[in-house]
Amino acid sequence: MGRHRRGVTREVTVADLIEELRRFDPGMEVRLAIQPRMPQEHAVGAVAEADGMVWIGEAGQRGYAPDEVGERLGWV
Template identity: 70%
Template sequence: MGRHRRGQPREITVGELVAALQQFDPKLRVRLAVQPRLPQEHRIGPVAEADGLVWIGEAGHCGYAPDEAAESLGWR
């Protein structure tokens, strides 16, 4: 996951996402981090398929993501 060698964001597949999530405790809550320069956290909402893609809906802004999250994502 992440960026490929040219620095462009790369899309991941459902299988890659599932594999990445399987390394964590299944009881942990999930947040979506956005805006690398000023990381914010959002709740994950509904998941659906449309136009040959799986869409993960956003279910509300929670605040700013902690520095630890930004560092773990490679944003700092």
């Protein structure tokens, strides 16, 4: 999970996400990185269940993500 591979579709489950997040300090803030070519930083919004899936809403752009974010996500 967490690696961008062009042409490969991989669905992430709730269990996958929980397992990934266990590696981090529970007090850390969470952001969404959007757009691999020019990563933007978005706040995480509400979480809901609909249509048999869990949806994580975004709560607005906070700026552009540092270059390190794209590198760590495997986008560069």
